[in-house]
Amino acid sequence: MTRPRRPLLGLLASAPLLLGALACQPRGELVAADGGRRQSAVDPTSKVSVVLTTGAWEGDPYYLDEDLTVIHAVIANMGDRPVRLAPGDLDLIDERGFRHELL
Numbered sequence: 001m002t003r004p005r006r007p008l009l010g011l012l013a014s015a016p017l018l019l020g021a022l023a024c025q026p027r028g029e030l031v032a033a034d035g036g037r038r039q040s041a042v043d044p045t046s047k048v049s050v051v052l053t054t055g056a057w058e059g060d061p062y063y064l065d066e067d068l069t070v071i072h073a074v075i076a077n078m079g080d081r082p083v084r085l086a087p088g089d090l091d092l093i094d095e096r097g098f099r100h101e102l103l
Helices: 007-013
Strands: 038-043 048-054 071-077
Antiparallel strands (some): 038 048, 048 071
């Protein structure tokens, strides 16, 4: 049984998560179609914004981004209604429609 997707998740699963040219190259660098490392989107109805940044890993282990593509995601609720998100609510789908596994 699958859960119904909420309208906000349509925003999360579309423009900001597509990241333009997601080439799926192992050990490659994930960038947007314009070559940038940051993508953002705002839902005008709910006033929820999403900003995704790649190439920002400075944690431990230092080599993690050599084996995985680390995406820093900031979700801001600037609206007046609460928003609840769980890890299973997010999808990363490239421009070819390939659904990438999220850890």
